[in-house]
Amino acid sequence: MALIELDRIERLLMCPRCRSPLNAARDAFCCTSPECPHHASAGFPVIGGWPVLVDFERSVLRREDFADGAGRTGQNPLGRVSRLPRPLRRLWKPSNRVAARNIDVLMRSLPGSAPTLLVIGGGTVGNGVDAVYRDRRVQVIAFDLVGSPVTQFVADAHHIPLPTASVDGVLVQAVLEHVLDPALVVAEAHRVLKSDGLVYAETPFLQQVHAGPYDFTRFTASGHRYLFRGFEELAAGPVAGPGTQLLWSVDHLVRGLTRSAFAGRVARLLLCWLRALDRLVPAPYAMDDATAYYFLGRRREGEMSASEIVAYYGGAQRKA
Numbered sequence: 370m371a372l373i374e375l376d377r378i379e380r381l382l383m384c385p386r387c388r389s390p391l392n393a394a395r396d397a398f399c400c401t402s403p404e405c406p407h408h409a410s411a412g413f414p415v416i417g418g419w420p421v422l423v424d425f426e427r428s429v430l431r432r433e434d435f436a437d438g439a440g441r442t443g444q445n446p447l448g449r450v451s452r453l454p455r456p457l458r459r460l461w462k463p464s465n466r467v468a469a470r471n472i473d474v475l476m477r478s479l480p481g482s483a484p485t486l487l488v489i490g491g492g493t494v495g496n497g498v499d500a501v502y503r504d505r506r507v508q509v510i511a512f513d514l515v516g517s518p519v520t521q522f523v524a525d526a527h528h529i530p531l532p533t534a535s536v537d538g539v540l541v542q543a544v545l546e547h548v549l550d551p552a553l554v555v556a557e558a559h560r561v562l563k564s565d566g567l568v569y570a571e572t573p574f575l576q577q578v579h580a581g582p583y584d585f586t587r588f589t590a591s592g593h594r595y596l597f598r599g600f601e602e603l604a605a606g607p608v609a610g611p612g613t614q615l616l617w618s619v620d621h622l623v624r625g626l627t628r629s630a631f632a633g634r635v636a637r638l639l640l641c642w643l644r645a646l647d648r649l650v651p652a653p654y655a656m657d658d659a660t661a662y663y664f665l666g667r668r669r670e671g672e673m674s675a676s677e678i679v680a681y682y683g684g685a686q687r688k689a
Contacts, residue, residue, distance in 0.1 A: 371501070371502050371503070371504055371505055371506075371507050371508060371509045372502065372509045372510075372511065372519060372521065373485075373508050373509060373510055373521065374521075375420075375521045375522070378510055378521060379391075379393050381510075381531055381532060381535055382398065382420070382422065382522070382530050382531070383530050383531065383532055384400040384401075384402065384405055384407055384422075384530065385422055385423065385424045385524065385525065385528035385529070385530045386400070386405055386406065386407055386424045386427075386528070387400065387402050387404070387405045387407075388532075389401050389402035389405060391412075391413070391422075391530075392412075394412075395415075396414065396415050397411060397412040397413060397414050397415060398412050398413040398415070398420050398422065399411075399412030399413070400412065407424070414435070416435050416516070416523075417516055418516065419516035419520065419521070419522055419523050420521075420522040420523065421435055421522075421523045422512075422522055422523065422524045422530040423523060423524060423525050424525070424528055427525070427527070427528065428525040428527070428528075429525075429549065429583070430514060430525060462496060463644065464496065464497060465495075465496040465497030465498075465608065466497065467497065467571075467606075467607075467608045467609075467663060468495065468496060468497025468498055468542065468571060468608070468663070469497040469498075469500065471569055471604060471663060471665050472497065472498050472500050472501060472540075472569065473500065474603070474604070474665065475538060475540075475567055475569050475665060476500060476501065476504055476507060478567055478603075479507060479537050479538050479567065480537060480565070481537065482506065483506060483507075483508055484506070484507055484508065484537035484538060485507075485508045485509075485510060485535070485536045485537050485538070486501060486507050486508070486509050486510070486536065486537065486538040486539070486540060487510045487511070487529075487531070487536045487538070487539045487540070487558075487561060488501070488509060488510070488511035488512075488519075488539075488540045488541075489512070489526050489529070489539060489540070489541040489544055489554070489558065490512075490513050490514075490526065490541060490542070490543070490544030490547070491509075491511030491512060491513055491517075491519055491520055491540075492511075492513030492514070492515050492516075492517045492519070492520055493517065493519065494519055495540075495542040495543065496542075498540060498542060501540065502519070510531070510536065512524040512526075512529075526541075526544065526548055526554045526557065527548065527549070527550055527553050527554055527557065528557070529557045529558075529560075529561055531561045532561070533560050533561065534560075534561070534562065534563045534564065534566075535561050535563075536561050536562060536563065536566065537562070537563055537566055537567070538562070538566060538567045538568070538569070539558045539561070539562060539566065539567070539568045539569070540568075540569050540570075541554070541558065541568070541569070541570045541571075542569070542570065542571045543571055543572070543573070543661075544570075544572075545570065545572045545586075545588075545596070546572060546573050546576075546584055546585060546586055546587060547580055547583050547584060547585065548585065549585055551572075551586060551588075551596055552596060555570075555596055555597060555599070556599070559599050559600070559668060562668045563668070564668065565667060565668065566667070566668045567603075567665070567666070567667055567668070568597065568600060568664070568665070568666050568667075568668070569663070569664070569665050570593075570597065570663065570664045571608050571661055571662070571663045571664075572587075572588050572593055572596075572661060572662060572664075573587055573588075573660065573661045574587055574588055574589060574590070574593075574659050574660065574661055574662060575587070575614045575617070575658065575659065575660055576614075576617055576660055576661065577617055577618070577620075577621040588662065590605070590606075590607075590656050590657075590659070590662050590682070590683070590684065591678055591679075591681055591682050593605075593662045593664060594664065594673070594678065594681055595673065595678045597664050597666055598672045598673035598678070599668070599669065599670075599671075599672050599673075600664075600666030600667060600668055600669060601666055601667045601668075601669050602664065602665075602666050603665045603666055603667060604663070604664075604665040605662065605663060605664045605665065605666075606652075606656070606662065606663060607655045607656060607659035607660075607661070607662055607663075608659065608660065608661040608662060608663050609644070609647055609659065609660045609661060610646075610647035610650050610655035610658065610659055610660070611646065611647065611650050611654070611655065611658040611659075612643045612644050612645060612646030612647040612649075612650070613643070613644050613647055613660045614658055614659065614660045615643050615646070616637060616640060616641065616643040616644060617660060619636055619637065619640055619643070620633040620634065620636055620637040621633060623635075623636040651685075652683075653683060653684050653685040653687070654684070654685045656683055656684040656685070657684040657685050657686065
């Protein structure tokens with residue numbers, strides 16, 4: 370796996386409050402700035418092997434989540450789906466070919482012999498992005514709100530504890546709906562990227578609530594593009610279309626009628642063929658009724674204007 374060992378990235382880690390360097394000790398990381406509240410010896414604790422680099426005063430995370438020595442870091446990163454038999458797993462969650470195609474482009478476009486890729490919300494290996502972890506050329510740094518075998522530290526994406534212009538690429542798949550301020554998180558991605566750095570993102574549009582209280586927002590195609598207005602677009606579009614969106618709706622309709630998540634999952638498996646309808650829908654209509662959108666872009670200094678985003682719309686409701 371291409372995940373960098375923690376001791377090799379310790380020199381990159383910085384305070385999420387003041388962005389000063391950190392001093393590493395056996396059981397904590399401390400801010401080097403005497404004026405910073407995190408300069409105290411307690412600093413940022415190392416829990417279960419993961420440095421918890423979170424400024425709790427500015428985060429949805431609570432210090433109590435980690436008070437017992439494990440917090441939420443003990444979660445199984447593979448989740449319930451991984452326990453299904455392989456044929457059912459493929460029906461429930463088929464391979465994300467859109468992500469795989471775009472990740473291939475991203476990986477081939479990263480510069481140099483050992484580019485660094487930051488995975489935001491990387492507590493699990495995302496669907497269709499596993500090539501990132503197989504490529505020995507790419508050096509992967511990953512964090513999440515929980516620790517897992519595929520993360521080096523715990524952090525809040527609103528305040529990424531890495532220096533400005535320190536990575537060559539950023540991957541943020543199915544994460545921005547779970548943050549309170551997506552624009553701030555994208556701004557942080559923009560900050561940590563080098564001048565020609567690349568970003569790949571996937572974010573829901575028409576999906577029901579998942580992750581309960583940690584699910585906050587959705588984006589249309591135009592809204593998603595404007596979120597990444599500080600980037601040049603290399604590719605963008607739906608991850609999945611109206612058929613997949615209908616499958617999500619049927620699943621949650623059955624859940625509501627039966628008060629049973631299990632019944633919804635069964636309905637989803639029985640009607641998995643609805644995904645095939647995505648192929649029959651013309652692109653402009655799919656743009657208006659997608660379950661999620663992707664964006665592949667290159668960092669730039671200027672921003673897309675308000676008038677440009679109105680002209681950007683490419684759905685079926687365009688004026689003749």
